Amino acid sequence: MTEQEDLEINDIASGSSLSKDAWIRLRKNRPALGGLIILTAFFAIALFTPWIAPYGYEVQDLNLGATGPSQDHWLGTDIFGRDLLTQIMYGGRISLSVGFLATIVALFIGVTWGSIAGFVGGRIDSVMMRLVDILYALPFMIFIILLMVVFGRNMLLLFLAIGAVEWLTMARIMRGQVQNLRQQEFVEAAVAIGLSRSVILVRHIIPNAIGPIIVYTTLTIPSVMLLEAFLSFLGLGIQPPETSWGLLIAYGAETMEEYPWLLLFPGFFLAVTLFSLNFLGDGLRDALDVRGAKD
């Protein structure tokens, strides 16, 4: 055996093939990689905002009023004379964390709940899914408003509240996928090997069910961001002087005719985030689908 082959063999034996192959594929997908880079950059900026923002978020110069982009204020200022770039940076902290954290909460609960219901089946499945139906039937705005009223306004609660609503659809999608996969022969083959049910679920079923979930996740993140804007608009989410992209857009829309940049710039950042997410989501789905065209 040559040294080259030896190296290859060591390479083969280490790590799960699927995730490694998926990463190699993702790297070749230009739009997805671009999306990933942009999102990473946004996260980095959000993380370091307090140190790199040109102004403090509470700094306002009422004399200045709303002005267009200038040397001192690259993206202009709002009617209170606050720097828009600073606001977008601080807003991004909130929007990105709400969007991603709430979605991760939803993803985690939904995938676990749905795959257990679908895999175990029978009475447990019925009970679990009826619970989902009941939660579906609750008007969720009232649910969130109730939570906010009882526990007060709290960022963490906001994540949980939105996540707790969004997981329902995830659970349903996952259950359908798992139910379908459970009857496949390769699952039976895994039982025949002697694998335990949890290993079968994690290693054989979930990787095959993940495609639609990824796509749905990338759709959920933006909708969660907009939901946060809506809640904030109602006075249940973020309150000034804190801000988020959703809020900035909402206020910007009010003064669209006089000060269009107040709508355009926050809108631009939200749009770029959404595009990046979509490209990344499509790329991830394709990367995980080993049946896709082999290059």
Place this chain on the structure above:
Amino acid sequence: MQKINSNHLLKVDGLSVSFVTRNGIARAVEDISFTVDRGKTTAIIGESGSGKSVSCYSLLGLIPTPPGKIDSGSAIFDGQDLLRLSDERLRSIRGRRISMIFQDPMTCLNPFMTIGKQLAEPLICHQRLRRGQARDLSIELLREVGIREPEVTIDCFPHEFSGGMRQRVMIAMALINEPELLIADEPTTALDVTIQAQMLSLITELQNKRDLGVIFISHDLSVVSDFADDVIVMQKGRIVESGDRSSILGSPTHPYTKKLLSAIPRGGKAVSSVRGDDPLVQVKNLNTWFSSARYRTPIRAVSNVSFSILPGEVVGLVGESGSGKSTLGRSIVQLIKPTSGSVKFADLELTKLSNSSMKHQRRFMQIIFQDPFASLNPRMTVFDTLAEPMHLHKIVENKDVTSAVFKIMNDVGLTRSSVRKYPHEFSGGQRQRIAIGRALAVRPKFIVADEPVSALDVTIQSQVLTLIQELIDEYGLTMLFISHDLSVIRKISDRILIMHKGSIVEEGSSSKIFEHPENDYTRALIDAIPGRKLQVS
């Protein structure tokens, strides 16, 4: 255009078809010539991808263009060149003077329309009959293709019919406009042997009665060996050999034809591999019933079955679909919990084992499934698939797993370079090799092989069968080999069990079963084996 040769119903000359793909031009069919006569059958034989279907579909304008393209050739049918007819003219011939039967009777019927409506449709559209007339004619035709009580069944939906009945309906639909030429594309491949035999005799009977020309496409030489007049053997888009039946079957000249002929399983197992008298597997009064919401009484898939398998013995289990043979196999390895009865494996009562001790026992018994496309996890590489059971049962130390995987791959005939590939990158035969490798990875004593070669082309089938035989010797395996195909079973088994409607109706050594069958059902099965003339010769 004048009639060139009135004897020939269809004369295809120099037909070439190609497909434009991303990787360049694929020549599906190259320079094909053949003729079909009235009242005669021309069989086109070849494995999947040999261009046998494409050549016939292109005659009827049924290949999508683009990417398909008919490069050259002519197909003279009743003085007209089919390849040069306008779409409209072709439509008046297709379905009316030339009709087709397809492989899968499940997907070719509209599940939302009654049989009667589907039959009447072409009558009303092509022959402009009134509904009443169309219905009477349909009933008449259903009776002719052997459907009982057609007055009642005409109002049934396709799902209320069995596979064989559906194929009869398909034949009735193909015949309804009294065509002159019938193209049958693997019409019996999806059917059981006994039903296949009925179907073939039905086609021959109708052919004689109506003076039909038939093109019969199949991958299986033995199927056509009983009734085809002319045989054309295709490989990679070309005709490699053609001639009348007796010359092709009796004295083939092309090596590919010889290979096809030798791939037909025949004869029995040469040496018995049985060691010892203490049974390794002992099944006693086994029952597996399924309760269903539709029926009050449970479905008795396996009812009161008893038999035993000696160490090293290969026992063949034969029966048609629905006979419960797969359920029996799965009940033995406890993939389905039996309702009652006992399964002993090396004196261990499997039905009473706890889940965790059963998982431990799975090391010693494995199962190979029928469909290698469904039985492999599409997102696991060959390496992961083969290494997983080794890790689980700690067959070898972790550092030796890689070399153990290569050993298995070598044993089942896969190249080392494919270790990182995913199942979809393999052909059906290679996938089945992976599945066999997975079963062997834990070095089991006993394997249930559930129709492991039924989904494969004949030549591949014979390779995989040979592989299984070699592995039985090399690994000292004991095996329950399930199949609907008696000739496959005969080739591999020491002893044969015949299963019918959930019970074992006959049991005996393979020579005894074949030479002195006692049960009527066994006799019917043996008579249904296609290509019996070949078996004898």
